[in-house]
Amino acid sequence: MAFPTHRPRRLRRNETLRSMVAETRLSRQSLIQPLFITAGHDLREPIGSMPGQYRWSLDRLPEMIDTLAELDLPAVLLFGLPATKDTEATGAWHEDGVVQQATRLFKQRAPRLQVICDTCLCEYTSHGHCGYLTADGQVENDSTLGLLARTAVSQARAGADIIAPSDMMDGRVAAIRAALDAEGYSDVPIMSYAAKYASAFYGPFREAADSAPAFGDRRGYQMDPANRREALREVLLDVDEGADMIMVKPAMPYLDIIREVRNAVDLPVAAYQVSGEYAMIKAAAANGWLDEQRTAVESLTAIARAGADLLITYYAEQMVRWGCV
Numbered sequence: 001m002a003f004p005t006h007r008p009r010r011l012r013r014n015e016t017l018r019s020m021v022a023e024t025r026l027s028r029q030s031l032i033q034p035l036f037i038t039a040g041h042d043l044r045e046p047i048g049s050m051p052g053q054y055r056w057s058l059d060r061l062p063e064m065i066d067t068l069a070e071l072d073l074p075a076v077l078l079f080g081l082p083a084t085k086d087t088e089a090t091g092a093w094h095e096d097g098v099v100q101q102a103t104r105l106f107k108q109r110a111p112r113l114q115v116i117c118d119t120c121l122c123e124y125t126s127h128g129h130c131g132y133l134t135a136d137g138q139v140e141n142d143s144t145l146g147l148l149a150r151t152a153v154s155q156a157r158a159g160a161d162i163i164a165p166s167d168m169m170d171g172r173v174a175a176i177r178a179a180l181d182a183e184g185y186s187d188v189p190i191m192s193y194a195a196k197y198a199s200a201f202y203g204p205f206r207e208a209a210d211s212a213p214a215f216g217d218r219r220g221y222q223m224d225p226a227n228r229r230e231a232l233r234e235v236l237l238d239v240d241e242g243a244d245m246i247m248v249k250p251a252m253p254y255l256d257i258i259r260e261v262r263n264a265v266d267l268p269v270a271a272y273q274v275s276g277e278y279a280m281i282k283a284a285a286a287n288g289w290l291d292e293q294r295t296a297v298e299s300l301t302a303i304a305r306a307g308a309d310l311l312i313t314y315y316a317e318q319m320v321r322w323g324c325v
Helices: 008-012 015-020 061-070 098-109 141-158 172-182 200-209 229-241 252-264 275-286 292-306 316-322
Strands: 031-038 044-046 054-057 075-081 114-119 162-165 191-196 245-249 269-273 310-313
Touching: 008 015, 031 061, 031 098, 031 316, 054 061, 061 098, 075 098, 075 200, 098 114, 098 141, 114 141, 141 162, 141 172, 162 172, 172 229, 191 229, 191 252, 200 275, 229 245, 229 252, 245 252, 252 269, 252 292, 269 292, 275 292, 292 310, 292 316, 310 316
Parallel strands: 031 054, 031 075, 031 310, 075 114, 114 162, 162 191, 191 245, 245 269, 269 310
Antiparallel strands: 044 054
C-alpha cells in the first residue's frame, strides 16, 4: 500500500524552512514595555518578585528612556508610585504626578516612543482600591468616573499618546472619552482594559506598584475568572463607548478569551502578559527547570496566535536583546 501523499514533516526539515512557513510571527512593533515610576531620588530599585525589573525615579529614568529608544521599542506602559497617598488619589491626576512628569521626560527625550499611561487610582489611594468608597467599603462606581476622567486629561496634557483605563468601573470609557474631547484631546486614543480578570497572577505587581488593597479584594469590580460570555459583553460595551483598542488581562490563562475577543471585534486587541506569568518563567528558569528564552518566546507566540495584535510584556526589552524580534 502506497504511503499517503501528504507529509507535513516536509515543511519542518530545517530552521529556515520552519521560519518561512510560520503562521504567527512576533514583531518588535507589537511589543509594549511596562515601567514603574517612583517618587524619590537616585533610585533604580530591583523588584524582588520580578527579577530584571526596576522602579525608576525620575532622575534615573533618562537611562531607561535612552535604552528603549536605542532598542527601537515602540511603546511603554507607565505605572506610578507617588510619595504620598490619599482618598482623592491626588497623585494620579496632579499635574506634577510621577507619571505626568515621566511622560514629559519621554516626549522630550524620545518623542517617537509612544507613551501609554495606565489610568487607574489604586496605586494612589490610601486604601488601595480603584475609586471612592461607600460607607460599607465598596467602590462607588459613578462618583469615581470623574476622578478617572480628571486623571486621563492630566495624562493627555502631559503628552500621553494613549490613555489606558484599568479600573473596570462601568461607563469609564464614555466618561474619559467625553472629558478628553471636551479638553481638546479628541485625537488621543483609549486602550481599554476591557476584560480584566480578578486574577491571582497579579501578585508580583502588588509589590512592584505598592498597590495591594488595605482590606478586601477587587473581585467586586474586576471580572470573575469563571466567566467567558461576560468578557464579550464588557468588550462590546467599551467599543460602543468609544474605545480605540481593547485589552485582555492576564494573557496566557485567558487565551480563549483573546480568541473570542479577536473574533468579535475589528479593533486592535492587546494582551497583557502579567507579572505572575513573567515571574513564573523567571523562577522556573532560575531553577534550571525551563529554558527562559525558549519559554518566553513560546508563551508570547501563543498569545499572538490567539489573536493579540499588541503584547504588553516585561520581556519586551529582553526579546530585542535576544534578537527574537
